[in-house]
Amino acid sequence: MNAVIIALLLWLARLGAVVTIIVSLCFLMVELLPGDVAFQIAAARHDIERVTPAVRNDVYRELGLDRSAMVRLAEWGWTVAQGDLGRSNVSGEAVAAPLSAALFRTLQLVAIAWPTSVLLGLLFGFLLSGSTRRLAIAKLLGALSSGAPAYVIGLTLVSLFAIQWRLLPAAGYGGLIYLVLPSATLAVRSAARIALIVATSLSSAGGHPSVSFARMKGLGELEVTLKHVFPLAAPPIVAFAFVGLASQLTGVVIIEQVFAYPGLGKLLVDSVVARDVPMIQAIAILLAVLIVSCNTLAESSARFLSLSSGR
Amino acid sequence: MATLSRRTFVAGVATTAACLTASADHSARTLRVVGSRGFVGFSGLASSHLIQNLEIAETLVRADDSGQLLPALASHFHVDSDYMTWRFKLREQAIFHDGSAVTPQAIVQELERIRLRPAAALSRVPIASIRAEGDSIVIALTRPFALLPAYLAAGSSIILSPGSYGSNGALGAIFGSGPYRLASIKDANNLEMRAVDDPSDHAIRTVHYMAVNDAETRARMLEAGNAHLIYNLSPAARERLRRNPAIRVVSTAGPRIRYVMVNTSDPRLADINVRRALSLAMDRINAARILLRSPNVAASQMMPPILPDWTLPGGQMLMHDEEQANSLLEKAGWKREKGGVRQKDGKRLSFTLNTYSMRPELPSLAEALQAQWKKVGVEVRISLVTPDRILSDSRSGALELALIARSYFVVPDLVGTLSEDFDSASPARGWGAVGWSSSEVNDALRRYENSTDESVRETSRKVILRIIHEELPILPHSWFESVLAHSAALTNVSNNPFETSFSISRMRWAS
Numbered sequence: 001m002n003a004v005i006i007a008l009l010l011w012l013a014r015l016g017a018v019v020t021i022i023v024s025l026c027f028l029m030v031e032l033l034p035g036d037v038a039f040q041i042a043a044a045r046h047d048i049e050r051v052t053p054a055v056r057n058d059v060y061r062e063l064g065l066d067r068s069a070m071v072r073l074a075e076w077g078w079t080v081a082q083g084d085l086g087r088s089n090v091s092g093e094a095v096a097a098p099l100s101a102a103l104f105r106t107l108q109l110v111a112i113a114w115p116t117s118v119l120l121g122l123l124f125g126f127l128l129s130g131s132t133r134r135l136a137i138a139k140l141l142g143a144l145s146s147g148a149p150a151y152v153i154g155l156t157l158v159s160l161f162a163i164q165w166r167l168l169p170a171a172g173y174g175g176l177i178y179l180v181l182p183s184a185t186l187a188v189r190s191a192a193r194i195a196l197i198v199a200t201s202l203s204s205a206g207g208h209p210s211v212s213f214a215r216m217k218g219l220g221e222l223e224v225t226l227k228h229v230f231p232l233a234a235p236p237i238v239a240f241a242f243v244g245l246a247s248q249l250t251g252v253v254i255i256e257q258v259f260a261y262p263g264l265g266k267l268l269v270d271s272v273v274a275r276d277v278p279m280i281q282a283i284a285i286l287l288a289v290l291i292v293s294c295n296t297l298a299e300s301s302a303r304f305l306s307l308s309s310g311r
Numbered sequence: 312m313a314t315l316s317r318r319t320f321v322a323g324v325a326t327t328a329a330c331l332t333a334s335a336d337h338s339a340r341t342l343r344v345v346g347s348r349g350f351v352g353f354s355g356l357a358s359s360h361l362i363q364n365l366e367i368a369e370t371l372v373r374a375d376d377s378g379q380l381l382p383a384l385a386s387h388f389h390v391d392s393d394y395m396t397w398r399f400k401l402r403e404q405a406i407f408h409d410g411s412a413v414t415p416q417a418i419v420q421e422l423e424r425i426r427l428r429p430a431a432a433l434s435r436v437p438i439a440s441i442r443a444e445g446d447s448i449v450i451a452l453t454r455p456f457a458l459l460p461a462y463l464a465a466g467s468s469i470i471l472s473p474g475s476y477g478s479n480g481a482l483g484a485i486f487g488s489g490p491y492r493l494a495s496i497k498d499a500n501n502l503e504m505r506a507v508d509d510p511s512d513h514a515i516r517t518v519h520y521m522a523v524n525d526a527e528t529r530a531r532m533l534e535a536g537n538a539h540l541i542y543n544l545s546p547a548a549r550e551r552l553r554r555n556p557a558i559r560v561v562s563t564a565g566p567r568i569r570y571v572m573v574n575t576s577d578p579r580l581a582d583i584n585v586r587r588a589l590s591l592a593m594d595r596i597n598a599a600r601i602l603l604r605s606p607n608v609a610a611s612q613m614m615p616p617i618l619p620d621w622t623l624p625g626g627q628m629l630m631h632d633e634e635q636a637n638s639l640l641e642k643a644g645w646k647r648e649k650g651g652v653r654q655k656d657g658k659r660l661s662f663t664l665n666t667y668s669m670r671p672e673l674p675s676l677a678e679a680l681q682a683q684w685k686k687v688g689v690e691v692r693i694s695l696v697t698p699d700r701i702l703s704d705s706r707s708g709a710l711e712l713a714l715i716a717r718s719y720f721v722v723p724d725l726v727g728t729l730s731e732d733f734d735s736a737s738p739a740r741g742w743g744a745v746g747w748s749s750s751e752v753n754d755a756l757r758r759y760e761n762s763t764d765e766s767v768r769e770t771s772r773k774v775i776l777r778i779i780h781e782e783l784p785i786l787p788h789s790w791f792e793s794v795l796a797h798s799a800a801l802t803n804v805s806n807n808p809f810e811t812s813f814s815i816s817r818m819r820w821a822s
Contacts, residue, residue, distance in 0.1 A: 035697030045357040046430055047348065048669055048698055049567070049718040052731065052739045053706065056699070058429040091352025091499070101498055162535035170535035171528045172521055173501065260523040260532075262500050270524070 003307075007300040011293065019288045024073070026284045030277050031069050037275045038065050044090045044274030063089055076281065085285075086278035090271075095282045098267065103286060105173065106256070106263035110248050112179055113186035117248070118241050120191035125198020125237075129206070135199055142196030145189050150251060154185040154258040171260040182259040186251055190244040197240045198233070205232035235305040242298035246291045340820065341517045342801070344813065345529045346542040349500040349522030353482040357430075360466035364813045365504060365520060367408075368469035368487025371399050371418070371448070372460040374723035376807045376814075378566075378618065380460050384413065384470055384488060385448070390763060394455030399448045399463075407472035408492035408507065409484075415443035421470050422448070432465035432722045435739070455761040461724035466811065490816040491518060506816075513819040530796070533558060539801050542813075544794040546604040546672070552796045560796045564608050564615040565808025566719040567791035569676065571664070572701070574710045575784060576746030579660065584643040586783040590629060591636035592687045598679045599789050603672060610787035613779055614725070617808055620769075621725060623776050629787060636687045645688070653688035661690035666714040667698045676788065677714045702741045710745055716791060717742050720809040729775065730756045733784065747784035 030037075038060035042051045045059070060066065079086050085095045128138035145153075161181060162170035168180050205211065206229055214228045253265035260266070264283055271279040346364075351357035362368045373383040382388070385399035405413035422441050426433040437453040450459065462468065472486040485493045491504040500522040506515065521538070523529050530548035532538040534555065544552065544560070552558045571589070573580050580586060595609035612628045614621040637647075645653035645660050653660040666677045674695060681691045691712070704710035717732070719725045732743020734756050752775055759771035779785070797804045803819045 036699035036703070039697070039699030039702070042430075043669075043698070045351055047360070049716065050360075050430070050721055051698075051702075053702065053741050054429040054434075054739060056702075088352070091357070093352050098498065158531055158535070162537070163531060166536055168535075169537045170531040171523060172532065172537060257525065258528070260500075260521075260525065260528045262498055 003300065003304060007296060010299075011296040014296065015289060015292045018292050019285055022284050022288045023077075023281050026280055027069070027073050027076075027277065030272070030275055030280060033275065035275075037277075038063070040273075040275040041089050044276070072277075076278065080281075080285075085282040088271075088279050089276045090274050090279075095279050099264075099279070099282050099286065102262060102264045102267040105261065106249070106252050106265065108179060109183045109186060109252060109255075109261070109263060110245070113183040113190075113248055114241075114245050116183065117187040117189075117191040117194060117244060120187065121194025121241075121244075122198055122237075124191065124195035126202065128195060129199040129202035135203055138196050138199035141192050145192030148189075150185060150189060150254040151258045153188055154181070154255055157181050157185055158258075171258075173260075173262050178259075178261070182255050182261050185255050185258070186248050189251065190248055194237070194241060194244055198237050201233035201236050202229060205229045208232055231305075231308075235302045238305055239298040239302035242294050242301065246294035246298075249287065249290050249294070340515075341519050342515045342540065342815065342818070343538045344518060344520045344540045344542075344815070345523050345532055345538045346520065347522065347524055347526070347529070350496055350502055351499065353485075359469045360810075361520075362485060362487065362493075363466040363469050363811060365493075365502070365518070366489040366491050366812060366814075366816055367485060367493050367504065368471055369489050370464050370468045370470065372464040374461070374464045374809045374811045376805055376809075378720075378723055378809050380464055380723070383464075384418070388460060390457070390459075394457055394761060394763065395452045397450045397452070397459050398444075399450070401446050401448065403446075405488050407474065407486045407488050409472050409474040409486040411472050411474055411486075413470070413472075413488050415446060415448050417473050418448050418470055419443045420473060422450075422468075425468060428467070431467040432462045432727065433468055435727075436462050457763045458722070458724050458727055458760050461722050461727055464811065465722045465727075513821075515815050515818050515820070518815055533796055533798065536798070538798075540795065540797040540804065540813075540818075542793075542795050544796055546602075549794050549796070550604060557799050558796055559799060559804070560794065561804060561806045562605070562792045562794045563806040563808045564617060564790040564792045565810070566614060566618060566621070566725055567716060567793070568610065568613065568719065569670075569673070569714065569716045569788040569791060570610075570613075571680070571786040571788060572705065572710065572713040572715060572743070572745055573747075573784060573786060574705075574708065574712070574745040576708055577711055579658075579662075580711070582643050583782065584639040585645070585660075586786070588636040588639040588643070588687060589684065589689065590783055590786045591632045591639070592683050592689070593629075593680060593786065593788065594631045594683050595629065595788060596631065598676055598683075602675050602679060603789060603792075605792055608790045608792050610789050613776060613785075613787045614719075615790040615808075618725070620772060621776065623773070623780065628780060633687055640687060640689075647688040651688065652690040659690060660688065661692070662711040663694050664691045664712040664714060665694050665696050665701050665704070665710065667701070668695055669698060670716050673714055673716065680714065680788075705741050705745045708746060714788065715742065718791075720811075723809045723811060726756060726759050726775075730760065733775070733779065744784035747782070749778050749782065749784075752778050 039051060039056045042056045042059045046055060076086060087093060088095050128134045158170050158181060161168045169178050172178055211224060211228045214224045252263055253268060256263045256265035257269060268283045348361060350361060369384045371383060371385040372380050375381055384402055384405060386402040388397060388399040390397045401415055407413055419441050425431045426438060428434060436459060437456055439451040439453045441450050469487065475482055475484045475486045477483040490507055492507050494503045494505045496502055502520040504518040526543060526545040527548060529541040530544060530552060533541045549560055553560050573586055575581050596606055599609035600606040610629060612623055616622055640653055644655045647653045664677055666673045668674050677693045681693055684691050701710065701713045701715060719728045721728055731737050731739040734753050735748030736753065755771040755774040759768050762768060793806060793808060795806055800821050801818055802821050803817050805814050807814065
C-alpha cells in the first residue's frame with residue numbers, strides 16, 4: 001500500500017515539474033524560431049503566396065502578438081489553470097477537440113504496436129537467449145533496429161505491402177486496415193530492443209547462484225525457468241517494456257508523417273510549422289503526462305517485482 | 312498434401328485483396344482525392360479556396376480553365392456606362408445545401424461580411440455599397456473598376472448560406488450551392504462530399520478528400536491504389552508515375568512564376584545593363600531540365616504560353632548569352648581580372664540572394680543561379696530565410712536579390728496581383744518590384760482596371776509586358792507547373808491553371 005502511495009506522489013511531483021519545464025521550453029523555442037510568427041500563422045491559414053502585408057498585420061492584431069512573450073505565456077498559463085487548453089492560433093477553434101481526436105488515433109496505433117512488440121520481444125528474446133552466439137545475434141538485431149530510422153522501416157513496408165502487393169493502404173486513416181503498417185513499423189523497432197533485453201536478462205539470470213542451486217537440487221529445466229529464472233529476469237524486462245511504451249509514444253512523430261496518419265505526432269509537426277503555440281503547448285502537456293506516467297510505471301513495476309522476487 | 316509455395320501464397324493473397332479492393336471501389340464508387348492543403352477551420356475564410364476547388368460553394372462569377380470569366384451564381388452581369396455600377400442577375404432556382412433559397416439578400420449579406428476581411432480579395436475593391444434589387448445584386452463603386460467580376464470569382468468570394476453562421480455571427484457549418492455538398496468533416500485532413508443531384512451513370516457521386524502534406528506520400532497513395540486523383544506532384548514522383556501504365560499525369564504551367572526580385576534602388580542594380588547581364592547569364596533551360604525535370608517550364612518570357620493574351624509575340628525572349636552578359640557588365644564599368652569577381656571603384660559586384668525552403672526546389676535553383684552568375688564575374692551569397700524576411704526587407708529597401716515563387720491567379724485576372732506588385736503606388740507592395748517605378752506601367756494598370764473595352768485592355772497588357780520585359784524589375788526564372796496524376800479508372804480530368812476548381816463534377820468513371 002505504501003509503495004502505491006509513494007509511486008503516486010512521485011508521479012505527481014515529477015509530472016508537475018516536467019510539465020512546467022516542458023511548456024516553458026516549448027514556448028521559448030517557438031519564440032526563438034526564425035521568422036515572423038504572424039506571417040507563419042497567416043501562411044498556414046491561407047498558403048504563403050496569398051499572404052500580403054495586410055493579411056499578416058491582421059493576424060498580428062487578432063492574436064495580440066504585440067504583447068510581450070512573458071505576458072502571453074502568463075495569460076496562457078492562467079487559461080490552462082482554469083482547465084481550458086485555449087484556442088488554435090490557426091483555426092481559431094478550441095484545441096481540445098482536435099487534440100482528443102488525435103490522441104485517440106495515436107493510442108489506437110500504440111494499443112496495437114505495444115502488445116505486439118512485447119509479445120514479439122519476449123518470443124525472440126527467449127529464442128535468442130541461452131548461448132553466447134544467439135545472444136550476439138540478439139545484440140546485432142537490436143543494434144540494427146535501433147539504428148534504422150523509422151522512415152526506412154516504414155517506407156520498406158509500404159513499398160512491399162502497399163505498392164508491390166497492394167495488400168494494405170500506403171497512408172491515411174480509415175478502418176483497422178490503416179493501422180497495420182504504421183503500428184507494424186512502431187512495433188518492429190521496439191520488439192527488437194525488447195528481445196535484446198529479454199535475451200540478456202534471461203542469460204544473466206541463468207547464471208545466478210540461486211538458479212545453479214535449483215538445478216543442483218535436481219529440479220526440472222521447466223521448473224527452474226519458471227520458478228527461478230523468470231522472477232529474476234522479470235524486473236528489467238517489465239521496466240523496459242514500459243520505457244518502450246514511452247518511446248513508442250514519441251516515435252509516432254516520424255511514423256505518422258510517413259503514413260500521413262492524423263495522430264498526435266502529425267498534429268505536433270503541423271502545429272510547429274504553423275507556429276500554433278496553444279496547440280503545441282497542449283500536445284506538450286499531453287505527451288509529458290503520458291511519458292512521465294510510463295516512466296513511473298516502469299520504475300514502480302521494477303521496484304515491485306524486485307521486492308517480490310526478493311532481490 | 313501439396314505444399315503451397317511462398318510465391319503462390321503471396322500472389323494468391325494479393326489477387327484476392329486486389330479483387331476485394333476493386334469490387335469495393337466499384338460498388339461504393341467513392342472518388343478518393345488527395346491534395347496538399349486541408350480544411351484549416353471555420354474562421355477567417357481560411358479554407359475558402361479549398362471549398363471552391365471542391366465545388367461545394369460557388370462564386371457569383373467563375374473562371375474556367377483558360378481564365379475566361381463565366382456566369383456561376385449570377386446568370387449574367389453587366390456594368391453601367393460609367394463603370395461604377397455593376398448588376399449581377401441571380402441564377403434562377405439556386406438552392407443552398409441547407410435547403411434555403413439563394414436570394415439576393417443572402418448574397419448581399421455574405422459579400423458585406425467578406426469584404427471586411429483583409430485576407431479577402433474583395434477587401435481591395437473600391438466598393439461604395441452592395442444592395443439587393445429585385446432578382447439582382449447591385450454593387451456601386453467609388454471609382455470605375457472593371458476587374459470587379461474577377462475579384463468576385465476569387466476563392467475568398469465564395470457565397471455560403473446565412474444558415475452557415477451561428478447566432479454570434481461565427482461560421483459554424485459550410486452550406487454552399489455547388490454540385491457537391493459537404494457531408495462530413497472527419498478532421499482537418501478528411502472531408503467527405505456527396506453529389507447534390509443524382510448524377511448520370513458514370514459521374515462522381517461521393518468524394519473523399521484527404522490532405523497529405525508530403526508530396527511523396529501522395530504519390531505512394533496513388534501507386535498503392537488508395538487514391539484516384541492526387542495534386543501537386545514532386546518532379547521525382549512525376550517521372551516515376553509517368554512510367555506506370557495505370558496512371559495518367561497531367562501538367563499545366565499556370566500563372567505562378569519563380570523569379571528573382573531585384574532591388575533597383577541599389578545603385579549597382581539601378582543600372583539596366585547590370586540587370587540585363589544578370590538575366591542573360593541565367594541558364595533557365597538547363598535549370599528547368601535538370602532541377603525541375605521539365606525543360607518547357609523555363610521562362611521564355613514572364614507569363615506562360617497557356618495565357619495567350621499575356622504573352623508577347625517573339626517566342627524565346629529571355630535568352631541565355633554569357634558573352635553578351637559579359638560585354639554589358641564591361642560596358643557598365645564592372646571590370647574583371649583573371650576570371651575573378653568584377654569590381655568598379657574598388658567595390659565588388661557581390662550580392663546576397665535570399666530564398667526560402669518552403670518551396671523545396673528554390674534552394675537548389677538558387678545554387679544553380681549562383682554558379683551561372685559566377686561565370687560572368689558576379690558573386691552571390693545565398694541566404695536561406697523565412698519568406699516574411701524577404702517581404703519585410705523588400706518593404707524596407709534592405710533587400711538585394713531574392714528568388715521567390717509568386718502566384719498571379721489569386722484573383723483570376725492577372726492584373727489583380729500585377730497591380731499589387733508593379734504599381735509603385737500600391738500599398739500592398741512587397742513581392743514583385745523593389746524600388747522600381749514606371750509611370751507607364753502604373754497608367755497601363757489603371758487603364759486596364761478601369762475599362763472593360765477589350766482593345767484598351769489589349770493595349771495595356773502589351774505595355775505592361777513590354778516594359779517589364781525591357782526594364783527587368785524582376786528576372787523571370789521559370790513557370791510553376793501544376794502537376795496532377797490520376798488513375799486510369801478516371802476520365803475527363805482537367806487541370807485548372809487558375810486553381811479555381813478541381814472540376815470533379817465533370818469527371819467520369821471510365822467504366
